[in-house]
Amino acid sequence: PGHTVTFTPNGNNDVTGHMDAEVFLKGTRHTLTKNVFVRTGYSFTGWNTSSTGYGTSYAPGGTYTGNADLTLYAQWTPVTYTIRYDANGGSGAPGNQTKTHGVSLTLSSTRPTRTGYNFTGWNTSAYGYGVSFDPGETYTGNADLTLYAQWTPSSYTITFDGNGATGGSTASMSIQ
Numbered sequence: 001p002g003h004t005v006t007f008t009p010n011g012n013n014d015v016t017g018h019m020d021a022e023v024f025l026k027g028t029r030h031t032l033t034k035n036v037f038v039r040t041g042y043s044f045t046g047w048n049t050s051s052t053g054y055g056t057s058y059a060p061g062g063t064y065t066g067n068a069d070l071t072l073y074a075q076w077t078p079v080t081y082t083i084r085y086d087a088n089g090g091s092g093a094p095g096n097q098t099k100t101h102g103v104s105l106t107l108s109s110t111r112p113t114r115t116g117y118n119f120t121g122w123n124t125s126a127y128g129y130g131v132s133f134d135p136g137e138t139y140t141g142n143a144d145l146t147l148y149a150q151w152t153p154s155s156y157t158i159t160f161d162g163n164g165a166t167g168g169s170t171a172s173m174s175i176q
Contacts, residue, residue, distance in 0.1 A: 002026065003069050007033075010073040015039045032058060035074060041101030041142065042076035049073070055084045062138050081144045083107065087147040090114030101142050109136040112149045112174055122147035 002023040017037040022028040041150035047062070049055030051073040063117050064070060079101040085108065087093035094108035111119045124130030126148040133139065133147060 003066065005030065005032065005064060006071045007035075007037075007047070008071060008073045009037045009039075010041075010049070011037075011039050011076065015074070027065070029063050031063050032061065032072070035060055037074050039074075039076050041079050042080055045075045045077050047072035048075050070090055078102070079142075081142065083139065083144075084146045085110040085112075085122070086126070086146060086148045087109075087114070089151065090119070090149050092118070093149065097137065099142075105139045107133055107135060107137050107147070107160070109138050111135055114149070114151055116154050117151040118154055120150045120152050123150050124148070 002021050002025055004021050004121040006021045007019040009017070015037050016039075018034065019036055022030070022033060032047065033103065035047075037044065046060055047058040049070065049072065053073075053075050056145070057075075058064065058072060071162060081099045081101070082106065083097040083099055085093040085096070090112040092110065093115070094110035094112075097105060099105040107122070121135065122133040124133075124145065124147065128150050132150070139145070
């Protein structure tokens with residue numbers, strides 16, 4: 001008589017693939033078949049005798065020697081992405097953030113500084129030709145992302161005063 005190992009996808013109806021149960025002889029060592037289940041946004045981390053992961057764990061490609069039928073549940077870890085900030089000539093960029101697949105992330109509200117320039121936001125291109133983001137904006141994408149600080153030169157107004165001279169007028173000019 002044999003024993004059966006059954007593989008369960010263990011997802012919220014978002015797992016694709018099919019794995020047939022395996023039958024092996026009583027008391028023999030059995031190498032578990034490679035996982036073929038796929039769950040978007042998750043990495044397969046192994047098998048467990050409990051759907052919650054609190055049972056006995058089996059590594060991918062692990063072995064089972066037993067005298068009973070066994071049901072194994074796929075274990076999944078959400079994929080994470082890194083959001084990096086580049087001050088792009090300035091200083092004080094926020095530290096990296098980690099975003100979990102399918103979960104919205106509030107981008108850092110930290111604003112870098114640059115002498116003689118005003119910070120205008122973030123962009124996926126150092127030159128501002130990509131997608132723009134404001135500090136504190138919600139990011140819903142599922143990918144690594146590098147955001148570059150965007151800058152505009154500060155403008156100053158210089159006013160000339162005749163200091164009591166006659167025949168002249170007060171003048172001003174703007175510079176950047």
